[in-house]
Amino acid sequence: MDLTLKIWRQKGPQEKGQMVEYKVTDISEHMSFLEMMDVLNESLVAKNEVPIAFDHDCREGICGMCSLHINGEPHGPDRGITTCQLHMRTFKDGDTIYIEPWRAKAFPVIKDLIVDRNAFERIQQAGGYISVNTSGNTQDANAIPISKHNADLSMDAAACIGCGACVASCKNSSAMLFVSAKVSQFALLPQGRVEAADRVRNMVAQMDAEGFGNCTNTGACEVECPKGISLDNIARMNREYLKASI
């Protein structure tokens, strides 16, 4: 199929960006979206033009590196998948596709479609861990049984890939879904309970300091999250936060 692409180009963080139009032809419906971008980039290199920078690595939907706002939606039109898992069969011959980077104050553009997600790193450094030493002198793993129910809930929260689609989809650029997933994973396990109050306080404080907006319960994040992270986590985090504040 033949497509018209309108892609955000921005040389550097300080530079002004703009939408630039490109045409691609002979796109197979079996290609992934990123392979379509590869094809476009090959043609740009052939013309001695600078290819379009975009983030990606695993191309299996697990590393959380790929981003891309496609036709106004993070990771494009399909539900429950990342951009690297999006296939061109979702589009039609002759379509015009708009491709932009994540937009949020806390995610500044580095180049073209690549944004800086280090704000997420700093939030995790503020408390997204259990203070246990890696000495090998921990107690036997089966010494603390954990109910299957809680272990499963914790796993569901831990499945977050840190992609930032939740922020990009939110009208307030809130990072609540991401932060709540982290808080929940640990709060649901006995190992993580000990410092739960400090953790939630510190992580929330860092989240605010990074310039993420407030959550107004719109729920767009849950809809766009490729890993189905549930809004229940936000509720759980709010409870944890309340508990920690009194």
Place this chain on the structure above:
Amino acid sequence: MTTLNSRVPEGPIKDKWTTYKENIDLVNPANKRNIDIIVVGTGLAGGSAAASLAELGYNVKAFAYQDSPRRAHSIAAQGGINAAKNYQNDGDSNYRLFYDTVKGGDYRSREANVYRLAEVSGAIIDQCVAQGVPFARDYGGLLDNRSFGGVLVSRTFYAKGQTGQQLLLGCYSAMNRQIARGKIEMFNRHEMLDVVKIDGKARGIIARNLITGELERHSAHAVVIATGGYGNVYFLSTNAMGSNATAAWKVHKKGAFFANPCMTQIHPTCIPRSGDYQSKLTLMSESLRNDGRIWVPAKIEDAKAIQQGKLKPTEIAEEDRDYYLERRYPAYGNLVPRDVASRAAKERCDAGYGVNATGEAVYLDFASAIHRYGSEQAKIHGISNPSKEKITELGEAVIEEKYGNLFQMYEKIVDDNPYKTPMMIYPATHYTMGGVWVDYNLMTTVDGLYCIGEANFSDHGANRLGASALMQGLADGYFVLPYTIGAYLSKDIRTGKIPTDTKEFDEAEKQAQERLEFFINNKGTHSVDYYHKKLGLVMWNKVGMARNEKNLKEAIKEIQEIREDFWKNVKVPGELNEMNVELEKAGRVADFLELGELFAKDALERNESCGGHFREEYVTEDGEALRDDENYAYVAAWEYTGKPSEAILHKEQLEFKDIELKTRSYK
């Protein structure tokens, strides 16, 4: 010339590690504060090492090319991690894990390292659980296990299909704790381009800041390479796109020997390539072979019609199908080991019987399993004379229960319903058992230069069993390196800060700079990917699943030609001092173009078949791999002398004192 000394401690295998730990020199905590360590790569191996070393008190500088340690390639591991906990009471023990791993590796790994791996495996699980890794649990709240290929016990711990992700998040959180304390300085989006040696010791690295394009000098008392495997030398593999050999190859050029480069694992059940644009391959769990039957059309005209889309698999009659694994291996059938299944699929496809447009796919068919399960369910539910539709419905439900998420993943990628029409699969490069040579201390042949995880060679021999790479990465990083590196650094407590304004740093930076400038200024005609794909094709066709002398000799010549053309005609747009993805790729492919040649040379030298290395000349009468313990029970460790073709072979003789060398038989 450097000689090889594996530094394996004396004494019975069961006591080696304990005795070793009791007798090494320690570094006093106050002195640790004055010692810097560089860790390159923050996957499971590097991440766990960085966290543990920082916790011990060293100053750690960690580097990764992604924007966060959490995105390292380790995150993609699905199946699980082994540990000899014997929670299932099915007779597991350290010795058994050790035995399975050495045997699984076709007796080409180092006994002492593998025993130590088995010995610390239990502590890995304790550690990860304490960190909050949500492993699967049974209803009693205890940890659950599954079993994996090649073993008779249930020793694999898992977190849904996302074990690698959860383990990596565990060591990433341990890193975060140390980053917050200021004990780890994390350099994201940085790529190591060279190692700096001073007086024969590794004392720092040259790294490129991938955002600004600037070259940076970083010094330390020791350098740890944890940069993963080199499977992307094939262009298409199950590895992440950015996985590369640059750091390992650069240390090789600076004196670290490179061991067994030809030992690569090809995984039989991957989603096949669908066209020339394909960028990478996706693994489907091997567990599917428990119920799927593998076949291709028996008649070449049927195969052609399928390739052209004129015929559907379901339209081919039972008697016109060739269940080639069942035909060739009646005893094991579809459950033959990875290397056998892979080679058999390639043989059929090469003969023209492939079943997709590119002719590189075979069917994995669940129809008979669905029928079998469906009939069984009908009986269980007391349905007499069930209709065909009813049986299918019941059978599909059973299959969905077992493999639902895999079927869904397949459908997303291929856009075909695998319940209704057979899956297509094809082998793909998956894991590299070869790597930088290290001794028992995990130190390379360069003083103060260490190598851990998939980047080193020591533990898996010629073939890796499932669920053992994650185990090795974490064992190295959490529990082995923190001891062994301390023994080395205990001699460095009076050295003080290593300056970066020395001639060695000048020289290394200058070389890196000149190379980058070359790429930008070359203004050639072909893209970097053009060359990478060409190399990949030669590697796959001539240094792939089956190798022979003639092909290997041709491959060496062809790789040299591609390399020559690359250095004349490669084109890299953009500028030096900016984020430049093409420039990053150019450096990596330049290194693959040299590594590929050594890989082929190593394969040519090894006149035997073992594990992932299959030489067509060395087979038993019934076509099985023929190992030659008499002449090849050694590690091939290559020394760089200026050109890959002139690398010098050193041999580390492997001793098997605790395990008897036996033929691996699958019949």
